Amino acid sequence: MGVGGVPDSEDADVVLHEFGHAINHQLVPDWKGGDSEAIGEGFGDYWAGAYSFWVQRDRSERFELDVFANWDGAVGALKARRSLNDQEARYYPEMEYRAHVSVFGTLGDQLWSTPLFQTLKQAEAVYGEAAFDEFNRVVFEGMAGMGFGMKMSDLARSTVDAAQRLYPQKSYASWLADRFRHHGILRDAVVLDQTASALAVTDNNQTQLSVALVNASEQTLAALRAELAIPALNWHQVVAADHLAAGAISRVNEPIRIPQALQCGESIALTADISVTADPAQQTQSSQQQLSFSYGVPVLSQPLQLLNQALPDARQINEGGKILLGEALFALKVPEGTADVSHDFGIQLSVSHARFSDLKVVIRTPSGRSFPLLDYQAYPLTDKSYTFTLSNTPALAQLQGEPMAGNWVLEVTDRATGQSGQLRSWGIGAVTGFDCGETDTAAKPEDKPTADNTAQPDNQSASGGGSLGLFSLLFFAVMALLRRRLLNVNNK
Secondary structure, eight states: OOBSSSBGGGSHHHHHHHHHHHHHHHHOTTOOSTTHHHHHHHHHHHHHHHHHHHHTTTOSSOOOTTEESHHHHHHSSSOOOEESOOTTOOOOTTSOOOTTOEETTEEHHHHHHHHHHHHHHHHHHHHTTHHHHHHHHHHHHHHTTOOTTOOHHHHHHHHHHHHHHHOTTSSHHHHHHHHHHHTTSSOOSEEEEESBSEEOEEGGGEEEEEEEEEEOSSSOEEEEEEEEEEGGGTEEEEEEEEEEOTTOEEEEEEEEEOOTTOOTTOEEEEEEEEEEESSTTSOOEEEEEEEEEEESEEEESSOOEEEEEEEOOOEEOSTTOEEEOEEEEEEEEEOTTOOOOOTTEEEEEEEEESOGGGEEEEEEOTTSOEEEEEESOOOSSSEEEEEEETTTOGGGGGGTTOOOSEEEEEEEEEOSSSOOEEEEEEEEEEEEEEEOGGGOOSSOGGGSOOGGGOOOOTTOOTTTOSOOOHHHHHHHHHHHHHHOOEEEOOOO
16 A cells, blocks of 8 residues: 555545556456556546545535545645546547656546546436446446557547446436547547637628538548538538548638528527548448537627737756746736626637647636636637637626726646647627628627727737736736646656
8 A cells, every 4th residue: 555644545545546456457357558557547536536425425515525535645745636526637649648647737547537527426416326336337337348558538438338338318428428528538530610700791791601620530531421501591511521531621611691681790500410430341420510600700899909929838848858838928908997797798819729739728807817718628720719708608607797997817828848829819898799791780880999909018018918017017927937837747
């Protein structure tokens, strides 16, 4: 069991974790290679957490369910406790995940334990005590039959399949799939994506639709067929391709006439029924995906910042693999007398990056509250212009009632080396209407943001990014320095 600040065996979580390794080797005798080290550590953490959860199942207040080794980690020599709820953990399929090692800011142990444990909590809330035995059975059955060199994506598919096979009338399979997708462990082979969330109106009452189907897998696909439809625009198209190479992009750029009955600012859905054949000898896999657009470009009450500023990349600072995060702050000042954040609040963000999974973008309100806009999520395209509103991002409702007047700050963090990007523009404000060209009835021309009314920093410095006073800029600079931290990463 080892000895830390206290003997490890004083913490039952550690005992149960080590028993988890015995379970691994009983189910899979050649448990080795691939991501098996991190998977084994994550399963051990899950197994310990699941038992602690079961012990507390009837308590009205449950103690630190999302923490592994509460006692040993709190008083041990390293004073570190692993989380069972690491929502920022992301999977990079090209990397190898070893025991207790971080890869691009993600600890492999937590990357595997989090989706399992959080699904168990969801299952218990719906199905009660029966969920403990049923879900553990799903986890065991998923591992059984796996072999040497397994990757997390292999075991995730096996676990989802086991859930569907064992309990087809329950939601275990869909819950697991959703959580594995959140962490990037499971990914659709072909992903539908958009570069902009708004359909701008061109001449002759038309809009230019621009979407793409991207082969996000690491292999050539034998065949792709996608049926795209926008019912609100009476538009339908079939995209088909053979021998789609890894990373290949099938683009749809087409002018579409706007129906007269459509209202400026209306939300529009694009649906896609996608069928993918990885190999002629395999069954076709189907998925349904959807994108949402606004008819017309949202107009905010506050001017946008047009920056076109490079984002700092993370960098390795020594041979030991220490990584210094790339961090940037951009400030925007909203004048006094502006109404508080309400139901019509919006945030516009336009950014380009070669690998969006490197980035976390957070907006901070004048009161200090924060809200994540991008959270290390993978997007197959390299450009994204999006307006976040309560209709497409319901979680923004938590900012209602916040003062809009004051200093807003956009924080951009890059945690992986090798790829860089650019922040083109950003802004916040009430959505006063939509720019729908000649058919525009919801927005006034004087409301439209232009480069001429872009807020400029007080000192006119290109690095300031906004119009804060000297004291505020110094404050945020100090805060940025305090937030810098070193991460151990796997250099393989």
